[in-house]
Amino acid sequence: MRATRLVSLLLLLQSRDRMTARELADALEVSVRTIYRDVDSLGAAGVPVYGEPGHDGGYRLLDGYRTRLTGLTASEAEVLFLTGLPAAAAQLGLTAATTTAQLKLMAALPAELRDRAGRVAGRFHLDLPPWYLGTERTPHLAAIADATWNQHAVKIRYLRWAEPHEITRTVQPHGLVLKAGNWYLVARGDGRFRTYRISRILDVDVLAQPFDRAEGFDLAGHWETYLEHFDRRRHRDTAVLRLSRRGLDRLPELLDPAAVAARKITAGPDAAGRTEIEIPIESIGAAVPELLKFGADVEVVAPEALRTEVVRTLRAMNRAYGV
Structure with a gap:
């Protein structure tokens, strides 16, 4: 186990300019004291590793040193x-x-x-797109990927949901994310980061001038934060529902994970076995078709506007079927 960790530590230092003891400890999931001992062991074994003091210091390997460890388990x-x-x-x-x-x-x-x-x-085969949805057309993905890798700004013509629908922006691409079969660009423009769905980019022009990436930018960390904020922005309202036992069991398969995770049980189960819960919703219009999936296993308690819209929809369905 320790030998494997020493090899991992050596490869980390080889792949980066320098790393602090804390960074190495976090990467290898050990204590800082263990890193101190491991670095001493590498030095005793003849590996030219040394530490630089100060705010910008850390451990690094002697310039030009490369390990010849090539074996794979x-x-x-x-x-x-x-x-x-x-x-x-x-x-x-x-x-x-x-x-x-x-x-x-x-x-x-x-x-x-x-x-x-x-x-x-x-x-083992990884099939990323969700069921029944084809892969989106992304004719500009390769050009944007090249610009992202080589740190070139891009001028994009983008189709968004808000007015005005078609916009043109010059942005600095910092990363690409593949989420549920769809590609997204994380780019900086006007001093802030925004996310663009690649399939909605109508045109792209890769500019000649390179740019400097934002210092300390972490794509995975940024994306996780973006998703949390996205769910909070999307779920602007709440609804109170009364669910049967079967409806409660079917909750994870019929509602999106963010709504299921945020649900709160407010009452029940009552004598009829129905449990009252509160869930976040995007809007009245978006919630109605989602709740109709439950059939008779759900009753909307509040808000009144949502309950009224569900009733209106059900009456219209009755008329369509001559009931």
Whole structure:
């Protein structure tokens, strides 16, 4: 276990300019004191690692030092092929590069690891788009990916929901995110970060001037925060529902995860076995079709506007069926 950690520490320092003891401890999920001991062990083994004091200090390897550790464990070789996303790579314009890299890796692996990696590729397939929804057209994805990688600003013509629907902006692309089969661009413009759905980009012009990325920008952390804020902005209202036992059981399959996670039980179950809950909703219009999925297993208690709209919809359905 310790030997594996020492190798991981060495590879971390090799892949970055410098890292503090705290950063190394967080990355390896150990204490700072353990990092101090491990660095001493690497130094005693002849690895040219040294520490720089001060606010911008940290541990680093002597310039030019590269480890020759190239061995892969069986599980590491399997994971490399499990994480391959051919469809995503194709959308980014990297089909040939992905195929070539996999062939080179397979050729370099010993026979036993090659067989195990091949079994993973043949037994696990990642299909990202949700059920019954096709992959969106993203003709400008490759150009935006190239600009993101090479840190070039882009001028985009974008179709959004709000008025005016069509806008033109010059932005600095900081990252691309693949969420539920759809691609999103995280870019900075006018001093703030915004998220753009790639399929809604009508035109893109990659500009010649490069830009400096925002210092300390963390794409994964930014995206997680964005999703939390998005749900809070989307769920502007609340509704009180009275659900049967079956309706309560079907809640996770019929409502989106954010609404299910935020639900609050306010009363019940009553004599009829119905439980009263409060959930966040996006709007009256958006909530009606979602609640109709429950059939007779749900009754809207509040707000009155939502209850009235559900009743109006049900009466219209009755008229359509001659009831």
